[in-house]
Amino acid sequence: MEHVRNILQQIGLEPERVEMVNLSSAMAGEFVAAATQMTERIKTMGKNPLRSDLLGDRHTESER
Amino acid sequence: MTTPTSGNGYLVGSNLERVLRANHFAVTAELGPPQSADPQVIKKKAALLKGYCDAVNITDNQTAIVRMSSIASGAIVIQEGLEAVIQMTCRDRNRLAIQADLLGAYALGMRNLLCLTGDHQTFGNHPNSRNVFDIDSLQLIQIVKGMRDEGVFQSGDAFSGPEPRFFIGAAAAPFADPVEFRPYRLAKKINAGANFIQTQLVYDVPAFARFMEKVRQLDLHKQAFILAGVGPLKTPTMARYMKTSVPGILVPDALIERMEAAGKPWAGKSKEEITKEEKKARADAYKETGIQICIELIQQLRQIEGVAGVHIMAIEWEEAVKPIVEGAGLYPRPMVAEKAVA
Amino acid sequence: MIVADQKPLNELKSLTRGGENVLVVGCGTCVTVCFAGGAREAAITASSLRMAFKLDGNSRQVSDVTVQRQCEWEYLDQIAEQVKEADVVLSLGCGVGVQAIAEHFPETWVVPGLNTSFMGMPTEQGVWAERCAACGDCILGLTGGICPIARCSKSLLNGPCGGSEGGHCEVNPETPCAWQLIYDRLTGMGKLDVLMEIQPPKNWRAARDGGPRKIVREDLRLAKEEE
Numbered sequence: 127m128e129h130v131r132n133i134l135q136q137i138g139l140e141p142e143r144v145e146m147v148n149l150s151s152a153m154a155g156e157f158v159a160a161a162t163q164m165t166e167r168i169k170t171m172g173k174n175p176l177r178s179d180l181l182g183d184r185h186t187e188s189e190r
Numbered sequence: 191m192t193t194p195t196s197g198n199g200y201l202v203g204s205n206l207e208r209v210l211r212a213n214h215f216a217v218t219a220e221l222g223p224p225q226s227a228d229p230q231v232i233k234k235k236a237a238l239l240k241g242y243c244d245a246v247n248i249t250d251n252q253t254a255i256v257r258m259s260s261i262a263s264g265a266i267v268i269q270e271g272l273e274a275v276i277q278m279t280c281r282d283r284n285r286l287a288i289q290a291d292l293l294g295a296y297a298l299g300m301r302n303l304l305c306l307t308g309d310h311q312t313f314g315n316h317p318n319s320r321n322v323f324d325i326d327s328l329q330l331i332q333i334v335k336g337m338r339d340e341g342v343f344q345s346g347d348a349f350s351g352p353e354p355r356f357f358i359g360a361a362a363a364p365f366a367d368p369v370e371f372r373p374y375r376l377a378k379k380i381n382a383g384a385n386f387i388q389t390q391l392v393y394d395v396p397a398f399a400r401f402m403e404k405v406r407q408l409d410l411h412k413q414a415f416i417l418a419g420v421g422p423l424k425t426p427t428m429a430r431y432m433k434t435s436v437p438g439i440l441v442p443d444a445l446i447e448r449m450e451a452a453g454k455p456w457a458g459k460s461k462e463e464i465t466k467e468e469k470k471a472r473a474d475a476y477k478e479t480g481i482q483i484c485i486e487l488i489q490q491l492r493q494i495e496g497v498a499g500v501h502i503m504a505i506e507w508e509e510a511v512k513p514i515v516e517g518a519g520l521y522p523r524p525m526v527a528e529k530a531v532a
Numbered sequence: 533m534i535v536a537d538q539k540p541l542n543e544l545k546s547l548t549r550g551g552e553n554v555l556v557v558g559c560g561t562c563v564t565v566c567f568a569g570g571a572r573e574a575a576i577t578a579s580s581l582r583m584a585f586k587l588d589g590n591s592r593q594v595s596d597v598t599v600q601r602q603c604e605w606e607y608l609d610q611i612a613e614q615v616k617e618a619d620v621v622l623s624l625g626c627g628v629g630v631q632a633i634a635e636h637f638p639e640t641w642v643v644p645g646l647n648t649s650f651m652g653m654p655t656e657q658g659v660w661a662e663r664c665a666a667c668g669d670c671i672l673g674l675t676g677g678i679c680p681i682a683r684c685s686k687s688l689l690n691g692p693c694g695g696s697e698g699g700h701c702e703v704n705p706e707t708p709c710a711w712q713l714i715y716d717r718l719t720g721m722g723k724l725d726v727l728m729e730i731q732p733p734k735n736w737r738a739a740r741d742g743g744p745r746k747i748v749r750e751d752l753r754l755a756k757e758e759e
Binding site: 280281285307308309310312313321323324325326327328329332333344361363366367368371374375377378381382390437438 | 685686687688690691693695696697699703709712724730731
């Protein structure tokens with residue numbers, strides 16, 4: 127996980143965009159909490175810049 | 191002895207050799223060349239040491255920090271009327287450069303040589319440099335001996351004309367690991383051709399006595415002159431640093447406590463409270479104790495059978511040599527005539 | 533094995549600058565087992581570069597391919613087409629691999645993606661240590677199978693120096709003192725006498741100091757011609 131985060135950082139993305147959580151099937155509450163927390167985190171970080179870039183490209187293309 | 195001599199009964203006939211062969215307790219000191227091209231620094235230090243030692247070791251880029259070269263500094267030391275012990279490490283030169291420099295050193299009047307492996311360059315001020323280590327200290331000893339006694343270069347090529355005749359020195363680290371091997375490594379150096387030995391700093395006399403016991407069992411003290419390394423402690427901090435951070439140096443707690451005790455009158459004062467005058471007085475008290483400890487160490491080491499002298503390493507504190515030599519009763523230094531010995 | 537380490541992505545970006553079509557070439561041998569330049573690393577590197585280029589606002593093509601051994605022509609022939617299409621080849625092979633590609637494809641611009649570090653082995657999961665310096669004149673028979681050329685910081689033949697403390701080298705406390713290892717091994721086997729011999733100066737001509745080295749096996753060459 128640390129390796130992946132390091133790669134993301136080198137690429138220029140926030141390393142916090144990935145997270146690994148170990149849960150057993152009996153840990154429903156924890157699963158919801160982790161998922162919610164991750165969703166919140168991603169929302170505050172905003173869209174994946176790679177995706178917005180993609181949209182941007184399309185936009186310029188249609189303008190041509 | 192079948193070794194060829196200089197025709198005067200001595201191997202080399204340097205002052206250091208004459209003093210040692212006359213069974214005087216020898217004193218060598220150390221002189222660190224400047225990190226500049228200033229000859230005055232050497233002259234000043236030489237003046238502090240003149241008359242207080244039998245020869246002066248000139249370090250060779252000590253701790254891998256660039257300084258005026260050992261041989262150039264040695265030439266100045268000789269001009270000032272002292273005898274030099276040139277230190278030569280294997281870190282910065284290959285066998286060509288070493289042999290060439292030794293021919294030059296001899297031509298300039300140098301007669302004693304300390305063969306060292308050399309501190310690793312990563313400790314110095316050019317840590318990105320490449321090291322050489324074409325040969326090691328043991329092989330260096332053999333090469334110097336071959337040039338002196340057989341008139342051959344390392345390659346085996348014989349040369350005609352005067353051979354460089356050096357009184358060959360080597361270092362010993364009695365307390366470095368593996369400790370049990372150290373007397374044997376010393377034996378290897380002596381077998382290779384070392385005539386005199388200067389040891390790493392000794393503060394733990396009983397530990398050194400144990401080393402010397404083994405040395406005597408191997409009969410090494412009769413094959414080479416062993417000079418115990420000593421050096422005055424400047425501050426308790428220096429003492430602790432050497433104990434914890436320098437491999438191969440043992441500093442007993444009692445000595446550190448004694449250094450600390452010297453600063454007692456000023457204890458309890460914070461950095462802000464202590465005045466400039468008090469700071470100087472404390473530094474002087476430390477120095478005085480350090481010198482006193484050094485004197486006592488010399489006196490104790492002198493009692494150990496097989497110790498032929500001391501090598502005083504007062505690093506960047508050459509002023510300390512005079513009071514140490516006087517305090518240890520080793521002043522004045524003997525004058526041994528250059529006549530042949532039987 | 534040859535052990536290598538990946539260069540930082542920024543350096544890879546800078547090395548591949550100007551190439552619209554980048555081909556990352558992995559190698560299936562040494563650098564695969566040291567997790568530096570195998571198929572997996574080639575794919576991750578290509579993907580990382582694609583993302584990084586995109587973030588920088590350009591649309592350069594990055595693809596990847598891995599060969600069994602970059603250091604042999606016959607394996608390189610298999611990727612000739614892909615190499616031809618690329619503006620720049622980023623080799624994740626060792627220095628030998630990079631040069632093999634350069635030599636085999638004279639028209640192609642090749643850059644290294646790894647820093648080739650040493651010949652060594654994994655000593656534990658995720659840790660590799662140097663073992664051989666390829667000096668060309670093996671002395672392991674004199675040192676109990678522990679190489680002071682590769683493993684002593686000063687490559688001493690008559691060690692240990694005074695910087696050995698507690699089994700470690702003063703240059704790096706994480707490096708075992710090779711001469712302590714040699715001493716322990718030889719004394720343990722009752723062979724201290726081997727250590728008492730003074731080893732003469734080494735013949736460094738067999739090492740890199742004698743110039744680039746080459747081995748020619750006439751027996752093998754002849755065999756090939758007879759086929």
